[in-house]
Amino acid sequence: MQPKQPNKWIILWTSALLITLFAIFYQNRTGPTHPKRIELRLAENQEYLFKLPRSHGGESDCMIELEIPDTVITGEIHFRRFPTDEHWQVTGLVRQKNKLVTFLPHQPPAGKLEYYLLLKNAGQVFRVPYGEQVVIRFRGDVPAGIIIAHASLMFMAMLLSNLTLLLALFNIKQYRLYGWITTVTLFIGGLVFGPLVQKYAFGQLWTGFPLGFDLTDNKTLIAFIFWLIAIFGNVRKDRRYLTVLAGLVMLVIFSVPHSARGSELDPATGEIKTGMVIIKTGHVP
Numbered sequence: 001m002q003p004k005q006p007n008k009w010i011i012l013w014t015s016a017l018l019i020t021l022f023a024i025f026y027q028n029r030t031g032p033t034h035p036k037r038i039e040l041r042l043a044e045n046q047e048y049l050f051k052l053p054r055s056h057g058g059e060s061d062c063m064i065e066l067e068i069p070d071t072v073i074t075g076e077i078h079f080r081r082f083p084t085d086e087h088w089q090v091t092g093l094v095r096q097k098n099k100l101v102t103f104l105p106h107q108p109p110a111g112k113l114e115y116y117l118l119l120k121n122a123g124q125v126f127r128v129p130y131g132e133q134v135v136i137r138f139r140g141d142v143p144a145g146i147i148i149a150h151a152s153l154m155f156m157a158m159l160l161s162n163l164t165l166l167l168a169l170f171n172i173k174q175y176r177l178y179g180w181i182t183t184v185t186l187f188i189g190g191l192v193f194g195p196l197v198q199k200y201a202f203g204q205l206w207t208g209f210p211l212g213f214d215l216t217d218n219k220t221l222i223a224f225i226f227w228l229i230a231i232f233g234n235v236r237k238d239r240r241y242l243t244v245l246a247g248l249v250m251l252v253i254f255s256v257p258h259s260a261r262g263s264e265l266d267p268a269t270g271e272i273k274t275g276m277v278i279i280k281t282g283h284v285p
Helices: 008-030 144-169 175-191 193-202 215-233 240-253
Strands: 036-043 046-052 055-057 062-067 074-082 089-092 094-096 099-104 112-121 124-128 134-139
Touching: 008 144, 036 112, 036 124, 046 062, 062 112, 074 099, 089 099, 099 112, 144 175, 144 193, 144 240, 175 193, 175 215, 175 240, 193 215, 215 240
Parallel strands: 055 134
Antiparallel strands: 036 046, 062 099, 074 089, 074 112, 094 099, 112 124, 112 134
């Protein structure tokens, strides 16, 4: 008796899920708002791992906390507005049981601070992170319902896109139907809830073409256009290559780090700019 072969749909869905999870993992780990991982060795038996935030939402100050049980170790944080050459402000780290804690002052939506820490142990001073600063961007408070809807629908759109790509590659006729489902899901998640997130976070509903150059908005728009071409191009005739192209385009552009070249407050003018990187001159202290 021949062993039962796995159902092709199980294989396709599993493959699409794995591709989607890998793309999301890569995007999150390389994005400019993902916490910066720090590995610090203060002595032979003193190794610490912690994360420094690079994004903060709401109207509160941003807490920085380092889990360092050794009470001999003290420290301070140096920070200033980014991108400027203002004098560094210094605040001491306060011990709270096993942690050293401090706060970065709240900034307007899209405002940024750059910061670094100095940790002191037995006369030695350790700069964290070594040779660079961490840049953190502040944003407004986005309602949980909108965040959840946006994130869930974008995950589903990416998953459906990868599934449809596989269906088209293996010439499984349902690729047309799933192309439509992908396009609708992408529209609602990216072009309805996406702008709502942007509005709450930075006060602007749409910062992509033709109003701006925000990379996140523009890559969503590009993916949607390619999917529109794919679904309408397959209405009267099989053009699987259009679906394959749309799926590949979406996979590539949604692997681009999230929030890269996004909204940034210009401290000199008080204006929020998008799609550009403000260059800061000066040396690393």
